Amino acid sequence: MGANSRLTVAAHALTWIGLYQRRGHEVATSEQIATSVNTNPVVIRRLLAQLRKAGLADSRRGAGAGWTLTRELSAITLLDVHQAVEPGPLFALHPAEPDPECVVGHGIGPALSAVYDGVEAALRTELARTTLEDVLRDILAAA
Amino acid sequence: MGANSRLTVAAHALTWIGLYQRRGHEVATSEQIATSVNTNPVVIRRLLAQLRKAGLADSRRGAGAGWTLTRELSAITLLDVHQAVEPGPLFALHPAEPDPECVVGHGIGPALSAVYDGVEAALRTELARTTLEDVLRDILAAA
DNA sequence: AGCAGTCGTAACAACTATGGTTGCGACATG
DNA sequence: CATGTCGCAACCATAGTTGTTACGACTGCT
Numbered sequence: 544m545g546a547n548s549r550l551t552v553a554a555h556a557l558t559w560i561g562l563y564q565r566r567g568h569e570v571a572t573s574e575q576i577a578t579s580v581n582t583n584p585v586v587i588r589r590l591l592a593q594l595r596k597a598g599l600a601d602s603r604r605g606a607g608a609g610w611t612l613t614r615e616l617s618a619i620t621l622l623d624v625h626q627a628v629e630p631g632p633l634f635a636l637h638p639a640e641p642d643p644e645c646v647v648g649h650g651i652g653p654a655l656s657a658v659y660d661g662v663e664a665a666l667r668t669e670l671a672r673t674t675l676e677d678v679l680r681d682i683l684a685a686a
Numbered sequence: 687m688g689a690n691s692r693l694t695v696a697a698h699a700l701t702w703i704g705l706y707q708r709r710g711h712e713v714a715t716s717e718q719i720a721t722s723v724n725t726n727p728v729v730i731r732r733l734l735a736q737l738r739k740a741g742l743a744d745s746r747r748g749a750g751a752g753w754t755l756t757r758e759l760s761a762i763t764l765l766d767v768h769q770a771v772e773p774g775p776l777f778a779l780h781p782a783e784p785d786p787e788c789v790v791g792h793g794i795g796p797a798l799s800a801v802y803d804g805v806e807a808a809l810r811t812e813l814a815r816t817t818l819e820d821v822l823r824d825i826l827a828a829a
Numbered sequence: 830a831g832c833a834g835t836c837g838t839a840a841c842a843a844c845t846a847t848g849g850t851t852g853c854g855a856c857a858t859g
Numbered sequence: 860c861a862t863g864t865c866g867c868a869a870c871c872a873t874a875g876t877t878g879t880t881a882c883g884a885c886t887g888c889t
Contacts, residue, residue: 548778548847551798555780559790572864579788580780583849588865605857608864621801633776635691637698637723638877645722647702650825655694657824658764662812669808673801681800682793691876715835726878731836748886751835781848 549628553590554621555580557599558675558682561616570609590628597627617676625670633666634659692771696733697764698723700742701818701825704759713752733771740770760819768813776809777802 573584594600641648716727737743784791
């Protein structure tokens, strides 16, 4: 399980809910979503809980329970999903503090941090350009 | 793991070698580099082996052995280092193949792949803007 | 020829992250 | 009160990363 599939699964879940609601259903259950994603309902609930914390989804409990979107698909960007689901930075600095006596060891952290900030800003800009509505349109166009 | 510190450590090692050579030394040993990075020499050798495979560094064996750069620091970008050291894609698709009967499950892979390709292209562009010479200049300016 | 220093590489442990699974309590609708 | 679903904790398996030890291979020097 190398890389991050959380953004993929989260986008999948939200898009599925959006399409399901658009077809007239009130709520989507984690089991339905898990079937489409091909995973366990608990995995979906864990992920949707993060999205709820970010204000992108909401859940109802009790009988006839399930998940809903809080916004239109066109108002959710992949950046929103990414930030809700991937807290950590893209690149880490050193595992252990480098030698402060060494010029390079002392100065490379700040120098690289500046670059990494720029890279992450570019990544966010790029992710913000696509909404889940765009994703759904692509899906339906290819079908 | 958390995130990837390989790019950081690799950039550190190459910059260190570059500065050391600039000061008149022939080769740098993995132990010297490991001291500055604050890690084990084997970790450095493992990483530098990948950089050698990518043509950025070279090693001599035997007595008086050690590592050298194959290019000037100004001719090595962080993109070069990144590609030498981080093979995998930034975002993964689903852990398990999603339900092909479902419209979303069937179409979301290609749709997201297109977006991810764009994001990675932006990331590469951003990383290519900085050379190790730039990094070293920042380090020396801050010292 | 032998010694010493360094790389090359394999093997292993520790730690962390992720994904998957089970179980059970909480809750609201009918 | 019965049912279906979420909430959440606990646990396991797998895998990636880092650190460490060990030993063989190689080469410059004496």
